[in-house]
Amino acid sequence: MEWWMILLLVILFVFFCFVTVVIVLENRNPSKTLAWLIVMTFIPIVGFLFYLMFGQNFRKKKRFRKKEMADFGELQYVISKQLGLDYTERSLTEDASRHRLVNLVMNNSLSPFTVHNRMHVLTNGVETFSAIIQALNEATHHIHMQYYIWRDDAIGRDIQRILIEKARAGVEVRVIYDGVGSWHLRDAYINELREAGVEIYAFLPVVLPFITSKVNYRNHRKIVVVDGKVAFMGGLNIGDEYLGKDPQLGFWRDTHLQVYGDAVYVLQAIFFMDWAFVKKESHFRLEEDIYFPAHNEQERQFVQIAASGPDSEWETIMQVYFAAVASATKSVHITSPYFIPDDSILMAIKTAALSGIDVKLILPERPDHKIVFWATKSYLEELLDAGVKVYLYQRGFIHAKILIVDGIVASLGTANMDIRSFYYNFEVNALIYDNQIVRDLEADFQQD
Secondary structure: OHHHHHHHHHHHHHHHHHHHHHHHHHHHOOOHHHHHHHHHHHHHHHHHHHHHHHOOOOOHHHHHHHHHHHHHHHHHHHHHHHHHOOOOOOOOOOHHHHHHHHHHHHOOOOOOOOOEEEEEEEEEEEHHHHHHHHHHOOOEEEEEEEEOOOOHHHHHHHHHHHHHHHOOOOOEEEEEEEOOOOOOOHHHHHHHHHOOOOOOEEEOOOOOOOOOHHHHHOOOEEEEEEEOOEEEEEEOEOHHHHHOOOOOOOOEEOEEEEEEEHHHHHHHHHHHHHHHHHHHOOOOOOOOHHHHOOOOOOOOOEEEEEOOOOOOOHHHHHHHHHHHHHHOOOOOEEEEEOOOOOOHHHHHHHHOOOOOEEEEEEEEEEOOHHHHHHHHHHOHHHHHHHHEEEEEOOEEEEEOOOOOOOOOOOEEEEEOOOHHHHOOOOOEEEOOOOOOHHHHHHHHHOOO
């Protein structure tokens, strides 16, 4: 054997050992580590490049950790100034499982338990967009909007016209769209907004999507805040398909939430934290009361807003899902368009079903992403064997992300029951402890 061949083999061996050590030390998930080691064994050079793009654990990376530290500081300000709460305070609810979730979200996302709220469940696109458009038209000081998908279609242009009109009238308009989810949003559309005075930025824009790690970390949040008084969050993006106009998918079944009161402050803070990130600012000053105005909401509808993402020390929403399912004593009802759980969530669901708890799972029968759909179907046999009742939604496409436990606590938001939402996406969910709102969501679940 030639000397250069021996040298090449030695270099490849040293390279493989180095990369193996890096992967083992950086990833704490055994299945992920094993998968990447198999890739490295068979295609070492290409596999390493793929690992750099898609496999690294960015949860502790400098850029995202800087964002996390800024986030916690801003939330602490909102909690202390607007709500008068302290992180050591543990607001009590009448049920032990609720109390456990309250403590969990306070600790893993530092999000307050808010009391004085008035909430409305918005079912499907027509009801959701009607409420959002009405709020936009009534804006007098500021409009803040953040979406994963923002399309230049009929509903997208309707909203664009309102934002342009409001910006020209002196209303502050700030918009964040995801750089990959809104990849096809035309420059002309964006420029028309900017020319009218709208401040609009992409979250982690990607120029070459297949050779950068940024493509893997997306902002999947959908947040609207108007005048600091009313907010919206949930499953719907901006696009005609959410109104059932996609001929392939047909009727689009989704759920959104409209909120007045204390929880608006938290959604406002989350928006400002992402705004500071896209503008590359160290923080955004929140001292101006105009963004967090006093309100007179007297209703007591309890809710916590849980934000999750690779900037957080904890997988917040995955922990919420796990704790909620593990604490169930009667029922676990789940709706998710994509179901690719990690081992812990899958074990919690199967254990609940095997324990005699009524576990029902609604999934779409017709997919919008076929590969994800096939991956979802790979879990069905073991779920059925454990006693989980699985229902395939046939009226159209179901996109709602709902978890209801024992009919007393519910999660509604942007996070799917999948690994991407758990580990890679920036998500936001509402943990709802109000009996009437939970009953409304349960009624929708039974209807589905």
